[in-house]
Amino acid sequence: MTQTDTRVGSAAAGPAPGPARPFWTSRRRDQLTGFVFIAPQLLGSAVFVILPLILVLWYSLHEWNVLAGTFDFVGTDNYTALADDPNLGAVLRATGLFSVGLVVLNLGLALLLAVLLNQRLRGTIVFRTLFFSPVVVSLVAWTIVWGFLLQDNGGINGLLDTIGVDGPNWLRGESTAMVSVIVVQVFKNVGLNMVLFLAALQGVPAELYEAAEVDGASRMRQFWRITVPLISPTILLTSIITVVGSLQVFAQIAVLTQGGPGTSTTVLVYYLYQQAFQFHHFGYGATLSILLFVIVLALTVLQWQMRKRWVFHES
Amino acid sequence: MRAGKALRGVAVALAGALALTACGGGGEAEDSGPAKLRMTVWSANEAHLKLFNEIADEYRTSHPDVAEIKFDPLPFDTYTTTLTTQIAGGNAPDLAWVFENSAPDFVASGALLPLDDALKKAEGYQYEDISPATLKLWQNDGKLYAYPFSTSPFGVFVNTDMVKKAGQKTPAELIAAGQWTWDNALATAAATATKSGKAGMVIRDFDYKGWDNLSTFWAGWGAQAWSQDGKACGFNSPEMVDAMTTLHRATFTQKALPGPGTTADFFAGDSAMTITQISRASLLKDGGFGWDLVPLPAGPKGNYAVVGQAGVGVMKKSPHAKQAADFLAFLTNPTNSAKLAQFFPPPRQSQLTAETLAKTNPQLKPEQLQKVVIDGITSGVVKPSHSGQAELSQQVRAGLDPLWQPTADVKAVLDGVCAKIQPLLAK
Numbered sequence: 157m158t159q160t161d162t163r164v165g166s167a168a169a170g171p172a173p174g175p176a177r178p179f180w181t182s183r184r185r186d187q188l189t190g191f192v193f194i195a196p197q198l199l200g201s202a203v204f205v206i207l208p209l210i211l212v213l214w215y216s217l218h219e220w221n222v223l224a225g226t227f228d229f230v231g232t233d234n235y236t237a238l239a240d241d242p243n244l245g246a247v248l249r250a251t252g253l254f255s256v257g258l259v260v261l262n263l264g265l266a267l268l269l270a271v272l273l274n275q276r277l278r279g280t281i282v283f284r285t286l287f288f289s290p291v292v293v294s295l296v297a298w299t300i301v302w303g304f305l306l307q308d309n310g311g312i313n314g315l316l317d318t319i320g321v322d323g324p325n326w327l328r329g330e331s332t333a334m335v336s337v338i339v340v341q342v343f344k345n346v347g348l349n350m351v352l353f354l355a356a357l358q359g360v361p362a363e364l365y366e367a368a369e370v371d372g373a374s375r376m377r378q379f380w381r382i383t384v385p386l387i388s389p390t391i392l393l394t395s396i397i398t399v400v401g402s403l404q405v406f407a408q409i410a411v412l413t414q415g416g417p418g419t420s421t422t423v424l425v426y427y428l429y430q431q432a433f434q435f436h437h438f439g440y441g442a443t444l445s446i447l448l449f450v451i452v453l454a455l456t457v458l459q460w461q462m463r464k465r466w467v468f469h470e471s
Numbered sequence: 472m473r474a475g476k477a478l479r480g481v482a483v484a485l486a487g488a489l490a491l492t493a494c495g496g497g498g499e500a501e502d503s504g505p506a507k508l509r510m511t512v513w514s515a516n517e518a519h520l521k522l523f524n525e526i527a528d529e530y531r532t533s534h535p536d537v538a539e540i541k542f543d544p545l546p547f548d549t550y551t552t553t554l555t556t557q558i559a560g561g562n563a564p565d566l567a568w569v570f571e572n573s574a575p576d577f578v579a580s581g582a583l584l585p586l587d588d589a590l591k592k593a594e595g596y597q598y599e600d601i602s603p604a605t606l607k608l609w610q611n612d613g614k615l616y617a618y619p620f621s622t623s624p625f626g627v628f629v630n631t632d633m634v635k636k637a638g639q640k641t642p643a644e645l646i647a648a649g650q651w652t653w654d655n656a657l658a659t660a661a662a663t664a665t666k667s668g669k670a671g672m673v674i675r676d677f678d679y680k681g682w683d684n685l686s687t688f689w690a691g692w693g694a695q696a697w698s699q700d701g702k703a704c705g706f707n708s709p710e711m712v713d714a715m716t717t718l719h720r721a722t723f724t725q726k727a728l729p730g731p732g733t734t735a736d737f738f739a740g741d742s743a744m745t746i747t748q749i750s751r752a753s754l755l756k757d758g759g760f761g762w763d764l765v766p767l768p769a770g771p772k773g774n775y776a777v778v779g780q781a782g783v784g785v786m787k788k789s790p791h792a793k794q795a796a797d798f799l800a801f802l803t804n805p806t807n808s809a810k811l812a813q814f815f816p817p818p819r820q821s822q823l824t825a826e827t828l829a830k831t832n833p834q835l836k837p838e839q840l841q842k843v844v845i846d847g848i849t850s851g852v853v854k855p856s857h858s859g860q861a862e863l864s865q866q867v868r869a870g871l872d873p874l875w876q877p878t879a880d881v882k883a884v885l886d887g888v889c890a891k892i893q894p895l896l897a898k
Contacts, residue, residue, distance in 0.1 A: 222559040223580035225788065308732035328679070328731045328875060414680065415865075417872035433552050435862040436576075438559065 209449075215442035222436050234443040243419065243427070250334070251423040255402040257338040262398050263391070266346050270353035271379070284354070288347035295344065299411040302340045303327070306412070330420045333413050337421055341408055345401070349394045356390035357383065388467045396459050403452055424448050505538035506791035508798060510566035510783070511554055515544035516753055519814055523802075526810070530801045537794055547676075551861070558582070558786070565789040566799060569617055571780040572683060574608045575858040583616040583784035584792050586799065590618070593800035597819070600805070605818035608853060609782045617782030618803050621815035623748035624778045624847025625687045626839075627656070627768070631761040633743045634659060637666035642744070642765045653691055653717065656744070656768040661727035663743040670735035670742035671727040675751070679731040679875050682867055686854050687746050687777045689714035691770020696855040696867070702896055704889035706867070707882070713771070715874065716881045723877040731875045748779050749844060750814050752835065764839045766847070776851035781815075816844050823848060859895060866891045 219230045238244065269287055273280045290298060305311040306326040313323035326336045360383060368378045384391075406425045409415060415422035415430065422430070424444065432441025512523070520542055527540035543564060545553045551573045557563055569577045577583055591598045605619040629642050639659045645651040660671030677684040686696065692714035695705045705711055721727040729735045729742070737745035738754040746767065755762060767776065783802075785795040801807065808817045812828055822828070823845050825837040835844075857863055870888035873879055 220559075221580070222555050223576060223582040225582065306732075307734065308730060310732075325730070325732045328872075414868075416680070416869060417875075418869050430865060433556055434865065435859070436555055 212442045212445050212449075215439055216446050218439045218442075220438040222438060230439065234440050237440060238443050238447065243422075246419045247422050247424055247427045250419065250421055251403065253334060254338060254405060254421075254423050255399060257334070258341055258402040258405075259395060259398050261338060261342045262346055262349060263394060265342060266349035266394065267353050267391075269346065269350045270357055271383075273350070274354060274357045284351075287350055290344050291347040293344075295407050296411060298344055299340060299408050302336075303412050306336050306340075327413055328417055330417055333417055333421050337405075337408050337412055340412065341402075341405065345398075349398065352390055352394055353387065356387035360386045389463075392459065392463050392467050396456060399455055399459070400452055403448065403455075424451075505536055506565075506794045507539040507541070508537060508566065508791060508795055509541045509543055509564045510568070510795075511543045511545050511550075511557070511564045512568045513545060513547045513550045513570075513781075514750075516814075518753055520544070522810060522814070526802055526807050527798075530798055534794075534797075537791075537798065540798065563786045563788060565791055565795040566783055566785055568620065569782045569784055571608060571782075571854055572856050572860045572864070574617070574780070574782060574856050576860060577784065578609060578611045578616045579858060582787060584787045584789075584796060585614040585616060586618060586785065586796060587615050589785075589793075589796035590615070590800050590803075593797075593804065596800060596804055597821075600819045600821050602818050602820050602823070602848070605780070605848070608780060608856065609784075617784035618799060619780055619818040620783045620803065620811075621750060621781045622778055622818050622848050623750045623780070623816050624776055624844055624851050625746055625748055625767060626843040626847070627744050627746055627765050628737055628751075628755075629744050629763045629765060630737065630740065630742070631763050633667050633669065633740075633760070634663050635761075637663040637743075639663055641763065642768075643763055646765060651765065651768050653688075653768045653770050657717075657721045657725060657727040660743055661721070661725045664726055664729075667743070669740075670729040670733070671744065672721075673729060673735050673737055673742045673745040675737070675745050675747035678734075679872075680868055682871055683855050683864065684746075685718070686852075687767060688718060690775050690777050690852055691767065691772060692717075693770075693772040695852075697857065697892075697896055701857050704893050704896060706870075706888040706892075707885045710772075712882050712885055715885060719874065719879060719881055722875075749816065749835070753814060764835060764843055766842050776847035777854060778847055778851035779854050816848060818848075857896070859898065863892055863895050866895060 216234055217229060217231060219228045219233070220226070273284050308325040308328070312326065316323040324332050326332045364382050365378055368382060373381065404425055405423055406429065409421055409423060409426045410429070413421040415426050425448065428441050428444040428448065431437045431444060514520070523542045527542070531537055531540065551570060554567055590596055601619070605622045606615060609615055609617040609619055627642065631641050634641050639662050642651055642656065642659070645655055645659070657672065664671035674684050674688065683696070689711060692710045694708060694711035694714045697703060697705050722730055735741040738751070740760055749764065752764070766774070783799060785792055785799060789795055805819065805821070808819050809822055809827065811817065812822055816828070817823070825841040825845065828840045828844060829835070829837045867888055870891045871884065873887070874881065874884040
């Protein structure tokens with residue numbers, strides 16, 4: 157290519173054997189301008205995304221004892237340990253349960269709210285604001301408040317008590333702890349998906365519904381045959397965001413349950429944190445994060461492939 | 472392609488710059504100029520920090536080579552995690568407070584500087600005055616890696632107003648009658664809780680997670696988490712099963728202790744009694760309520776005491792390790808040790824007298840100090856600690872979780888705990 161450039165360059169300079177052509181040709185200037193424009197983004201992703209990714213891979217091949225300050229190459233030992241880890245099954249089960257629960261509840265509720273708030277009724281703006289407001293609240297503050305509400309003698313059980321129901325000890329029961337964490341997370345983020353769905357719904361041409369009405373299609377049929385196909389790109393987008401986000405849940409677990417009771421809410425990211433930062437197995441922690449990366453990547457690729465089947469139109 | 476070449480150039484330059492900064496962060500470069508020391512502590516208590524800063528200011532006036540001494544309070548719950556994260560990130564402090572539960576890991580790791588020389592050579596230090604019992608946890612191969620800064624026995628703080636109002640005998644009265652046993656303590660707690668609608672007995676910092684604090688309870692039954700050599704699990708021993716059965720009944724049947732998921736802070740007036748260390752006396756507010764401090768009740772095995780320890784070590788990799796060790800010798804010399812004694816019971820034998828401690832502990836009476844502090848330090852067992860404690864602790868926590876249900880089978884749960892941790896203990 158360099159040679160091609162030289163040829164182009166000399167062609168531009170003409171056959172005259174005059175002084176050497178200037179270094180700053182317009183082509184080079186354009187290239188430089190381009191690089192300067194993308195430099196901040198390039199620098200940011202190099203420092204904060206690509207380099208850590210490479211380092212994590214490097215760390216996963218080492219046994220790193222922070223206290224002793226040793227960093228020994230152990231080859232694939234950490235990966236063998238991963239395959240033999242007796243806790244991994246429970247951790248992946250908890251992660252799967254959380255993700256499925258979150259995605260189904262979050263997307264279902266977000267779509268329902270969006271459809272309801274898309275009606276031209278009084279007060280919808282107030283409700284939209286209400287449902288969206290948790291999105292802008294600090295995650296940890298939100299979770300701490302829910303932690304108080306979910307205590308055995310907390311607000312939720314107090315409320316249940318007034319209607320004569322003896323509520324469970326939400327965060328201490330093996331089954332209720334996971335449900336609680338999921339619900340807290342759904343309420344936190346449902347507003348964001350709701351707004352995305354709302355925007356998509358408002359982009360569906362009204363004449364399609366009018367035509368369907370003339371043809372005698374029921375409301376339900378209109379929803380499944382018109383609304384869902386036309387907002388399917390948004391469903392794809394929100395499902396990717398929600399699945400990836402659900403696999404990275406950490407703060408809620410750390411604040412509400414610390415992975416307990418037992419290991420019922422020890423999801424992959426929390427387990428990774430325990431191994432690396434609490435047990436000081438940084439090498440093994442890095443190996444777990446590679447596993448997380450592979451899972452997220454695989455799911456995203458899968459969803460992206462599936463779009464061909466069920467995403468109705470793409471612009 | 473030229474674009475590709477330029478891109479490679481940018482990437483290489485970037486990687487180089489990063490490599491340089493990474494080296495700078497974790498390196499042991501000797502700084503020139505006066506040293507700036509940082510010590511991580513778990514307490515953010517104003518009175519504690521004020522005293523630390525006074526001692527540090529005094530030190531700096533005679534040591535111009537130290538420009539600054541900063542005390543950096545880290546949250547209690549995540550103290551050790553935060554500290555190790557700082558070390559991993561190349562941002563280690565110069566001095567660090569270390570808890571007893573992570574002592575074996577820190578002492579054996581080689582991360583800390585041996586202190587024997589610095590302390591023994593310091594002028595007027597009187598090293599031999601330090602009680603050998605308090606040094607044990609912090610030594611490895613005959614070398615001392617951290618100074619036993621605080622050897623704080625656990626006692627029972629009592630809200631005497633609440634107990635009297637419930638028509639119960641106060642612990643002091645029970646002690647006088649020779650009846651201060653766990654059976655009576657739990658009965659008093661249960662009765663007070665029922666009458667007042669507040670909590671009875673709170674084992675502070677336990678909260679159904681920090682299980683090592685339960686050693687203040689089960690030691691009365693002669694139970695222990697693991698054997699002295701750390702190799703055999705003690706959770707399913709008959710003594711432990713007895714102790715935990717009593718605790719389970721007290722929590723779920725008798726309601727002497729608040730159940731899981733219920734918060735109650737003694738110092739805010741939420742409970743009748745709490746088991747904690749005397750360094751927490753600083754949380755008592757003047758005129759809040761009438762209170763007393765008494766020794767732990769007697770268990771089936773008679774009287775006993777449990778101590779929590781914290782040591783202060785110097786990070787070997789600190790560029791100012793020498794100055795840090797010198798400051799530590801100053802911070803813990805006889806004069807300053809006496810000042811610190813108001814919050815942190817000292818390991819110095821000459822200062823472990825009721826009179827000396829009473830001077831700096833105006834809130835505590837001489838007999839409280841004698842019974843709880845001095846007797847506790849000399850006869851107490853230290854809270855459980857083991858190498859790899861964090862992982863062990865997590866396994867025990869997860870293993871004990873099924874116990875905190877009203878219908879739990881105590882023996883089966885404790886067998887389960889041993890099954891989980893035995894492989895780790897055997898390592």
